[in-house]
Amino acid sequence: MAPQIVGLAFGHFALRMNPILLLGALTGAQTVTAAMAAIQERSGSPVAVLGYTPAYPIANILLTTWGTIVVAVIAS
Structure with a gap:
């Protein structure tokens, strides 16, 4: 959970990213396709x-x- 929380805080406060775009990037970084589909469904936006x-x-x-x-x- 720590990398997701740090990534969310950094993207939101430091980079000022769009929240939906930021959540998409975080799900892509974790390679979770189901989470991306859930974000799309919940937000109603692609x-x-x-x-x-x-x-x-x-x-x-x-x-x-x-x-x-x-x-x-x-191994070494």
Whole structure:
């Protein structure tokens, strides 16, 4: 929960992002498609997809990369 809370606070107070766009970016960073669909349904707006779209592939690349790095560090 800590990364989500910090990300929400940073995006809202420091970056002054649109709340729906910010929530879309946070769900994309966590790669949770169901949460993005819930945000869209609840808000009645497709704006969440604009935040979700760039965050999702970056998160998938980082998850794969860091998984390899963690295994290499533990194995050595």
